[in-house]
Amino acid sequence: MLKTDRYKAFVAYFSSHQPDPVTELHYQSPYQLLVAVILSAQCTDKRINQITPALFERFPTPESLAEAAIEDVYTYIRSVSYPNNKAKHLVGMAKILVNEFNSIVPQGIDELQKMPGVGRKTANVISSVVFQEPAMAVDTHVFRVSHRIGLTTHAKTPLATELQLIKYLPKEVVAVAHHWLILHGRYICVARSPKCEICPLTHFCKYFQQLNTETALRKKEAADLQKAKLLQKNRKLKQIAKGLQPFTVETPVANAE
Numbered sequence: 001m002l003k004t005d006r007y008k009a010f011v012a013y014f015s016s017h018q019p020d021p022v023t024e025l026h027y028q029s030p031y032q033l034l035v036a037v038i039l040s041a042q043c044t045d046k047r048i049n050q051i052t053p054a055l056f057e058r059f060p061t062p063e064s065l066a067e068a069a070i071e072d073v074y075t076y077i078r079s080v081s082y083p084n085n086k087a088k089h090l091v092g093m094a095k096i097l098v099n100e101f102n103s104i105v106p107q108g109i110d111e112l113q114k115m116p117g118v119g120r121k122t123a124n125v126i127s128s129v130v131f132q133e134p135a136m137a138v139d140t141h142v143f144r145v146s147h148r149i150g151l152t153t154h155a156k157t158p159l160a161t162e163l164q165l166i167k168y169l170p171k172e173v174v175a176v177a178h179h180w181l182i183l184h185g186r187y188i189c190v191a192r193s194p195k196c197e198i199c200p201l202t203h204f205c206k207y208f209q210q211l212n213t214e215t216a217l218r219k220k221e222a223a224d225l226q227k228a229k230l231l232q233k234n235r236k237l238k239q240i241a242k243g244l245q246p247f248t249v250e251t252p253v254a255n256a257e
Helices: 003-018 030-040 045-058 062-066 070-077 082-103 120-129 140-149 160-168 171-187 206-211 214-243
Strands: none
Touching: 003 160, 003 171, 030 082, 030 120, 045 070, 045 171, 062 082, 070 082, 120 160, 120 171, 140 160, 140 171, 140 206, 160 171
């Protein structure tokens, strides 16, 4: 299958079955989304959603966060990954947001990356979700799924993945395609054991096609046979062990004088 045909199939499926995907992070303003995305680095959205209600209640505005002590912020986020660094980033981000951007989350990748804790991925999330720009944030799910499906070729870095996806995806779906890839990677095309048996994309998935070549099937058959032999051997060993009679060695007791 040509790469262009694979992209067409990808867009066609999700446009029909998941036309309006949204981020699973809970937020009510661009400021809250920015905080949540900074916190979500190497952490699950579920965990972030558990701690942000109290955090936003304590620091409801950029001004309140900018004036906060790092130690105070830490107490609200200590259950997330790298809480010390993230507490510093949040306070530093808020200071720049207040002093340089009048407390308004700026538009544009370069402007967003002026704030601590905001790398290219975070900036792309804000650009696509808040401003509906054709920006592609590449996290571990996007990186893995786009490679497995065959949307990217020899993309060794997140930036290379981003550039290939931007090149081939229609501009009008780039922002939502980010969510398509994340959600598919989070629930179906998981890292260790992708759930190919329930995946609706197997008819154009490069990974699935490679798994089902004649060579791959022979390797799987040989591996399954080896596994069966090992299980049978283990069962026999267990039966032999059960048949062995336990015995004890008596230690002679010296006669008391």
